[in-house]
Structures are given as structure tokens and as C-alpha cells.
Amino acid sequence: xxxxxxxxFFAPWCGHCKQLAPxxxxxAKNLNGLVKVGAVDCDAEDxxxxxxxxxxxxxxxxxxxxxxxxxxxxxKKTVKLASxxxxxxxxxxxxxxxxxxxxxxxxxxxxxxxxxxxxDDYPKALLFSEKEATSPLFKSLxxxxxxxxxxxxxxxxxxxxxxxxxxxxxxxxxxxxGTDVSKHVKHDGKL
Numbered sequence: 001x002x003x004x005x006x007x008x009f010f011a012p013w014c015g016h017c018k019q020l021a022p023x024x025x026x027x028a029k030n031l032n033g034l035v036k037v038g039a040v041d042c043d044a045e046d047x048x049x050x051x052x053x054x055x056x057x058x059x060x061x062x063x064x065x066x067x068x069x070x071x072x073x074x075x076k077k078t079v080k081l082a083s084x085x086x087x088x089x090x091x092x093x094x095x096x097x098x099x100x101x102x103x104x105x106x107x108x109x110x111x112x113x114x115x116x117x118x119x120d121d122y123p124k125a126l127l128f129s130e131k132e133a134t135s136p137l138f139k140s141l142x143x144x145x146x147x148x149x150x151x152x153x154x155x156x157x158x159x160x161x162x163x164x165x166x167x168x169x170x171x172x173x174x175x176x177x178g179t180d181v182s183k184h185v186k187h188d189g190k191l
Contacts, residue, residue: 002146005036005065006085006098009051011043014059024060026091027098034140035098054082067103067143105142106134109152111160117152124176126152126184127191128167 008024010017028037042051042059054063062085069078087097109117109126117124125145127138134153142151154161156170165174165184173187 002067002143003036003065004067004102004140004143005038006031006094007037007063007065007082008039009042009054009056009059009061009063010039011059012041013043017060020060020089023089023091023094027094030091030095031098034136035102064098064101067105067146099136102136102139103143104134104139105146105151106138107150107152109154109161111158111164114154114161114164117150118176118179118181120150121178122148122150123178124150124152126154126165126174126176128154128156128162128165128170128172128174130156130170 006027008017008020010020024037024039031037040047040050042048042056054061063082064085065080065082068080070081085094085098088094106127107117117126125141132155138151138153145151156162156167162168162170165181167174167186171191173191174184175187176184
């Protein structure tokens with residue numbers, strides 16, 4: 001599955017796990033819709049092999065699972081290689097850290113590369129914004145729609161590109177069904 005995950009590996013008897021539980025619940029609520037959040041009980045018989053495979057040696061262990069899989073030449077399998085989460089253990093710090101580590105699969109679109117962005121038949125979503133950073137929501141959507149829809153972000157200071165798409169103000173989200181810019185639809189609802 002093409003998703004970005006934060007997973008806690010825990011044991012029900014672990015004091016540190018019990019202490020982290022309310023914080024982790026807050027983190028899950030704050031990341032809802034942006035990042036998948038899960039928890040694995042390593043004491044459960046069905047999960048022991050998974051916890052061992054993930055190298056869990058202490059509790060709680062937090063791991064971040066990337067979107068893309070990596071080919072392992074030894075096992076000849078394609079797997080997601082998780083990395084240990086070593087950031088802060090408070091809700092605000094965890095949310096900020098995880099969102100900052102989320103991959104940015106949003107294409108930076110400029111007047112000089114717009115033709116490349118539009119070159120295939122994939123539907124596209126193009127966001128014009130004055131903000132330099134890509135929002136966590138737009139990054140998350142790019143991950144969720146990977147392989148089905150191309151997501152792009154353009155600067156509202158790129159007047160030529162705004163003119164090409166008939167955009168008067170930003171933020172503005174456009175949907176382009178394929179390669180034909182003339183068939184784009186402007187989203188006029190709340191972003």
C-alpha cells in the first residue's frame with residue numbers, strides 16, 4: 001500500500017507504553033487523514049514474528065514506514081524499510097516531526113516545465129499558492145493518489161503560468177483531466 005505510516009510497537013505490561021498511550025492517541029487524531037498511524041501489540045502471538053522482523057527490542061518502539069518500497073537483493077523481495085522514530089515524545093513534537101519527514105511527491109510546476117507536467121493522460125491537480133512550503137494535506141493527497149493522479153504546486157508569482165491557466169488570484173486549485181489545459185476545472189470551494 002502506498003501510504004506513509006507511523007507505527008508504535010508496544011507491550012501491554014510496559015509502563016512507558018502506558019505513559020505514551022494518551023499522547024499517541026492525540027498524535028493519531030492530529031495526523032488523521034494525513035499520515036496512517038498504527039499500533040502493534042508485540043505480546044500477541046500473531047504479532048511476535050512481525051515485531052522480531054522489525055527489530056523491536058524495547059518498548060515502546062516507534063517506526064516510520066516510507067511510501068515507497070525497496071528491493072532487497074538477499075530475499076529477492078520488495079519491502080518497506082522502516083526507520084526508527086527518534087524525535088520528541090510529546091504530541092506537538094511528534095506531529096511536527098512526522099509531518100516534516102513526510103515525502104513531498106508534489107511536482108513544482110513553473111511556466112518552463114508546465115508542458116512536462118501536462119504531458120501524459122493522468123488527471124492532474126494544480127494548486128496555485130503564494131506559500132513556498134507545500135502543505136501537509138497536499139503532500140498527503142499526492143501520496144494517496146500516487147499512480148492515479150499527478151499533483152502539482154505553482155507559485156502565484158508565476159504570472160505567465162497563472163495567465164496560461166486563467167487564474168486571477170490564489171490560492172486556487174485546478175483539475176486538469178489530461179493534457180488539454182482548456183478542459184481544466186477551477187475548484188471554487190473551500191481549500
